[in-house]
Amino acid sequence: MHEACSIVCNSGHAHRTGESAGQRRLGPAADRPPRPAVRRRRAGRRAGAATATALGRDRAAPPAAAPAAAAVAHHGARQSGLTYRQLPSTRLLALDLPVDATRDTLRGLLAGLDKVLAAASAGTLADPRLSGAAPVSSLAAVGAALAARLKLDLPAELADLPAFPGDRLDPARSGGDLLLQVSAEHPWTVGVLTEHLVSAAKPAAVRWSQAGFLPPVPGGETPRNLFGFKDGTANPDAADPGLWNADGTILVYRRIRMDTAAFAALPTAGQELAMGRRLTTGAPLTGTAERDDPDIYAKHPDGSYIIPADSHVRLSSPRLDGGARMLRRGYSYDDGPADRGLLFCAFMRDPALFTRVQNRLAEKDALTPFLTHNASAVAWVLPGSRPDRPLGATL
CATH class of the missing domain: 3.30.70.1030 (Apc35880; domain 1)
Structure with missing residues (x-):
């Protein structure tokens, strides 16, 4: 069902009110594989998302350094x-x-x-x-x-x-x-x-x-x-x-x-x-x-x-x-x-x-x-x- 919905939405067809998923039929355009231009736009979007993710990782702040251990007071009444x-x-x-x-x-x-x-x-x-x-x-x-x-x-x-x-x-x-x-x-x-x-x-x-x-x-x-x-x-x-x-x-x-x-x-x-x-x-x-x-x-x-x-x-x-x-x-x-x-x-x-x-x-x-x-x-x-x-x- 998720796959059919994705194809319908991408092909521009609207659902008819009152029809169940089993009653809806895909038109001839939906039955065909996406056109090359559509495939290129989708690939571009996927590549852009991947690039953005990678850049996000590169630009992420480095992990904070562990706090320095406190020095021990040497001077005092006792050692x-x-x-x-x-x-x-x-x-x-x-x-x-x-x-x-x-x-x-x-x-x-x-x-x-x-x-x-x-x-x-x-x-x-x-x-x-x-x-x-x-x-x-x-x-x-x-x-x-x-x-x-x-x-x-x-x-x-x-x-x-x-x-x-x-x-x-x-x-x-x-x-x-x-x-x-x-x-x-x-x-x-x-x-x-x-x-x-x-x-x-x-x-x-x-x-x-x-x-x-x-x-x-x-x-x-x-x-x-x-x-x-x-x-x-x-x-x-x-x-x-x-x-x-x-x-x-x-x-x-x-x-x-x-x-x-x-x-x-x-x-x-x-x-x-x-x-x-x-x-x-x-x-x-x-x-x-x-x-x-x-x-x-x-x-x-x-x-x-x-x-x-x-x-x-x-x-x-x-x-x-x-x-x-x-x-x-x-x-x-x-x-x-x-x-x-x-x-x-x-x-x-x-x-x-x-x-x-x-x-x-x-x-x-x-x-x-x-x-x-x-x-x-x-x-x-x-x-x-x-x-x-x-x-x-x-x-």
């Missing part, structure tokens, strides 16, 4: 590496100063690093490879050994950790006079910034360097570690006053190799009992939602704990330490199939808290057979800087 959200790509860098370094050497070196970090955060560091690289966050910390060597006036709690059962620490991957961390959205940015930091830190030498990452997650969700569990659910807020001492705090770093293949071989129920949380939701075994507070004293009718006595969640519970908490901002690392795991970075006023927790975990944590601690460091995270007062100016 951006702790106050800004965790960025997905990071590098930890440990530096050793010359043995004859003085406090003036340290202050001058920190001032040079502060200049680089401030420019990187503002997006003004002179390097074409960093075009559009914001945001960038960073922190700088003074190692416990250097603080003792230079007799710096830092909190008495700053001290190296004791040995823990099962530690397999590599001295070449541990310690350091200065610890730096720079984080960004992409490893490319982190790598370029590392070059600038190493150059600005001379005459200090690199002791060790370690890259880390977070898995891609929807905004606001807790990232997962390489065992597949959510990691960082029960964190305090970074503004918690219990973490800070005059706008500085203490970093405890541990490099923990994870035997992911052996852990994955456990049935899901066994993994959840070892962790004390559900694999899919992150909820504690005593709750239904990720943020539910784990009830480490709840029991089954037979008297056994719902969250097992040897589970990771129970042994690391703040309830066993009078409610004291550490801020965990860990990253995964992947240095090859046989060396993958967690870069445990935790911040607290007193590393004695970590010592208590780690002693409990080393003694009976169900995860211990799947973990190897192979590097460690403790450092004082300096207060933030100002344009007129660089990092370390008050040391």
